[in-house]
Amino acid sequence: MSGDPAIGEILVPADALTARVAELATEVSRDYAGRDLLLIGVLKGAMFFLSDLMRRLDVPAQVDFMAVASYGSATRSSGVVRILKDLDAPIEGRDVLIVEDIVDSGLTLQYLLRNLAGRNPASLEVCALLIKPERRKVDLRTRYVGFEIPDRFVIGYGLDHGERYRNLPYVAALRE
Ligand code: IMP
Numbered sequence: 001m002s003g004d005p006a007i008g009e010i011l012v013p014a015d016a017l018t019a020r021v022a023e024l025a026t027e028v029s030r031d032y033a034g035r036d037l038l039l040i041g042v043l044k045g046a047m048f049f050l051s052d053l054m055r056r057l058d059v060p061a062q063v064d065f066m067a068v069a070s071y072g073s074a075t076r077s078s079g080v081v082r083i084l085k086d087l088d089a090p091i092e093g094r095d096v097l098i099v100e101d102i103v104d105s106g107l108t109l110q111y112l113l114r115n116l117a118g119r120n121p122a123s124l125e126v127c128a129l130l131i132k133p134e135r136r137k138v139d140l141r142t143r144y145v146g147f148e149i150p151d152r153f154v155i156g157y158g159l160d161h162g163e164r165y166r167n168l169p170y171v172a173a174l175r176e
């Protein structure tokens with residue numbers, strides 16, 4: 001796969017991912033001490049981020065998953081979201097932290113936040129590995145952010161293009 005011409009410039013190298021995830025885990029551990037933390041991983045893109053983050057947490061934490069698909073072209077979401085897999089258990093009264101790979105327009109996350117808020121968690125926050133500030137269409141509070149990146153379509157560390165490239169150990173721009 002290295003040598004694949006679709007893999008462009010490396011925007012976040014593997015060592016920077018490791019270091020930043022450790023910092024985020026420290027922040028989350030501090031903020032959620034003595035609380036009832038439930039991580040909700042958004043499949044599939046957040047899988048590496050979630051597992052790296054969770055294993056570095058220094059507080060008790062549980063995990064559940066949702067899978068969503070946003071309609072739209074391969075590289076642009078429409079904001080119309082379909083739940084492919086819902087949570088296993090209710091979140092009422094829990095301190096919920098949504099763990100997302102990337103917030104682009106924010107439409108997918110806006111949908112998720114509204115949907116989960118309706119289930120009466122004690123608190124609801126977002127931890128996103130990547131955000132693209134230039135492309136944000138809706139105002140959302142992302143409590144924890146790994147990296148701000150420019151308006152490029154990115155692959156690797158869980159992020160895909162047509163289900164490929166998730167297993168790259170770094171985040172790279174897609175060369176189209
Ligand atoms: P949004 O609804 O525009 O914020 O897009 C959210 C979803 O689109 C993310 O959770 C990703 O699954 C996908 N996505 C957005 N930008 C990228 C990217 O640059 N690479 C890979 N997936 C992306």
Ligand code: MG
Nearest residue numbers: 042045101102
């Ligand atoms: Mg996603």
